[in-house]
Amino acid sequence: MKSFEEQFYIENPTRFEALKRDLLLLLWLFRRAIMWAGKGLIIRLAYKKAKNTGKPLVIEDLIKD
Amino acid sequence: MKKNFPSPELPFAYRDQPLSGNIINGLGETNKRAATQIFHGSGARELEWSKLELFFGLINPFKVSWLNLVNRWMLRDADGRIAKRKRKITSHADITAEIKDLALSFGAGSVGTSPMIKEALYKGGEINYANAIVILYPMDSDEMQHVTTARAGTETMRAYMEISRTAIELSKKIRAMGWRARAYCEGADLLHIPLAINAGLGQLGKHGSLICREFGSSMRIATILTDLPLDHDKPIDIAVDDLCIGCRRCTIDCPVDAISDEKHMVRGDDKWYVDFDKCVPYFTEAVGCGICIEVCPWSKPDRGFSLSEKLLKKREKNKLKELK
Numbered sequence: 001m002k003s004f005e006e007q008f009y010i011e012n013p014t015r016f017e018a019l020k021r022d023l024l025l026l027l028w029l030f031r032r033a034i035m036w037a038g039k040g041l042i043i044r045l046a047y048k049k050a051k052n053t054g055k056p057l058v059i060e061d062l063i064k065d
Numbered sequence: 066m067k068k069n070f071p072s073p074e075l076p077f078a079y080r081d082q083p084l085s086g087n088i089i090n091g092l093g094e095t096n097k098r099a100a101t102q103i104f105h106g107s108g109a110r111e112l113e114w115s116k117l118e119l120f121f122g123l124i125n126p127f128k129v130s131w132l133n134l135v136n137r138w139m140l141r142d143a144d145g146r147i148a149k150r151k152r153k154i155t156s157h158a159d160i161t162a163e164i165k166d167l168a169l170s171f172g173a174g175s176v177g178t179s180p181m182i183k184e185a186l187y188k189g190g191e192i193n194y195a196n197a198i199v200i201l202y203p204m205d206s207d208e209m210q211h212v213t214t215a216r217a218g219t220e221t222m223r224a225y226m227e228i229s230r231t232a233i234e235l236s237k238k239i240r241a242m243g244w245r246a247r248a249y250c251e252g253a254d255l256l257h258i259p260l261a262i263n264a265g266l267g268q269l270g271k272h273g274s275l276i277c278r279e280f281g282s283s284m285r286i287a288t289i290l291t292d293l294p295l296d297h298d299k300p301i302d303i304a305v306d307d308l309c310i311g312c313r314r315c316t317i318d319c320p321v322d323a324i325s326d327e328k329h330m331v332r333g334d335d336k337w338y339v340d341f342d343k344c345v346p347y348f349t350e351a352v353g354c355g356i357c358i359e360v361c362p363w364s365k366p367d368r369g370f371s372l373s374e375k376l377l378k379k380r381e382k383n384k385l386k387e388l389k
Contacts, residue, residue: 003109004137005254009144009247018145025141029134032122036130040123047124050076057077063116 070213071351073320077120078346083113086341090331097333099188100256104345107254109187114345121349126215129352132222136251139226142233143248144240151243154294161296164198167238171231173200175279177264177298181290184259194245194290196297198235199257199264202228202287203280206366212359218352224285225251232287239291246291257286265298268305272315272324272357273339276305278373281364282357303369304376308362309337315357321347324357 008025010017043062050057087093089103106112122130154160161178168176179197186192208220232248239246249255258275262268267277274282316324323343328335339357348354363369 001108001110003107003254004140004252005107005143005249006109008141011144011245011247012147013145022141025138029138032137033134036123036125040130043120043123047076054076056075058080059077059116059120060080062077063119 070320070356071347073347075346075350077350079117082342083116086114086345089113090338090341092329092331092338094332095330099183099186099190100332101188102254103341105252107252109254117346117349124349125352126218129215129218129222132219132226133251136222136226136229139229139233140248140250143229143236143250144246145237147240147245148243157294157296160293164235164239164293164295168198168200168231168235171234172202172227173231173235174203174284175201175266175277177261177266178295179260179264180297182259182263184263185256185288187254187256190254194247195292196290196295197260197264198289198291198295199261199266200228200231200235200287200289201261201266201277201280201284202231203284206283206364209283209355209359209364212355213351215352217355217359221285221353221355228285228287232289236289236291239289239293242293244291244293246289246293248287248289250287253288255288255290257288260288261286262300265301267301268303269337270305270315270361270363271309271312271326271337272319272361273337274358276303276361276363276369278303278363278369281369282361283359283364302377303373304380305363307376307380308372312362314360314362318356318360319344320356323347 008021010021013021046057046062086103089101091098102109103112104114104118106118112118165176177199179199181192181194181197183192202224204224205220209217211217229250232250236246236248258269261275267275270276270282272282275286276282277284313326316326321343323340325338329338331338358364363372
């Protein structure tokens with residue numbers, strides 16, 4: 001696994017390397033935004049329900065390996 | 066200041082609790098070793114508590130999540146092009162003063178310098194730069210009164226963005242001088258607190274956060290690592306321990322009793338330690354919590370300098386009494 005730093009911090013990048021980095025970072029952000037809006041919505045709804053009913057959510061059931 | 070904080074009875078739980086964060090952090094270990102990433106990781110490895118971290122990210126309010134994404138986009142400029150012509154440094158003192166002035170003009174609330182130290186590295190990390198410039202950025206005290214709500218969470222992310230912007234601008238200036246420089250802000254492979262302490266910005270408080278005279282604990286930290294030759298600041302004694310030993314504000318107000326009134330042995334150092342297994346699940350539930358930061362007497366606006374002065378005077382007085 002590469003860290004955020006290893007993926008997107010580039011010392012002295014060429015224009016091509018910088019452009020490639022920007023595109024990959026946009027993709028990384030897009031994936032995160034989609035996850036927040038999609039899977040996140042399901043989890044937020046289940047979380048709200050758990051708060052109202054008092055029946056705790058099980059983390060492993062919500063987020064699989 | 067007992068407010069209506071979320072209940073410690075959490076609406077979520079692990080079926081099988083991951084390895085205790087206190088074991089990962091080295092609580093009770095007498096041998097020195099590097100820290101291991103555990104929560105808010107940089108992505109360098111799959112963390113034991115990564116499911117809770119992802120859960121935290123997904124239940125965050127829209128604005129907090131949005132600001133986090135914008136911040137990450139800004140961080141692409143944390144490193145970059147280095148000018149071919151290297152500026153000759155004739156006086157370390159002059160360039161250090163110039164860098165500090167620049168940091169303050171870019172918006173930093175406070176700035177200090179330190180040599181890069183191994184204590185700031187996670188396990189497996191290497192020292193790739195000679196020096197560290199540590200900057201602090203204050204959070205808005207009015208907004209932070211709303212800790213455990215989306216309002217304070219948004220303020221925290223805003224402060225992260227501001228400090229990222231400041232650190233990035235400073236790193237760009239250094240690279241324009243022809244020297245290597247990389248800004249480390251949120252989600253970085255670096256421990257900021259040991260560097261901030263070494264850079265004379267403050268001391269570790271009972272609640273496990275840095276305490277400085279300017280903003281107490283109500284601030285964010287960022288670091289610029291660089292090879293630019295600099296003079297180094299020295300660690301300071303602002304009498305944090307003198308207050309923390311007797312003060313119980315954070316221990317009493319922490320809804321899950323995660324803060325201890327005594328120091329603990331952690332990876333070979335006797336220091337203040339917060340129980341990870343109690344703190345982090347509640348932190349997740351309470352939009353990044355921050356109760357201990359908010360109730361800390363040092364975090365009251367414009368209080369730190371006079372408080373430090375008073376405590377240091379009291380210490381001297383007690384020493385004289387003992388001598389008599």
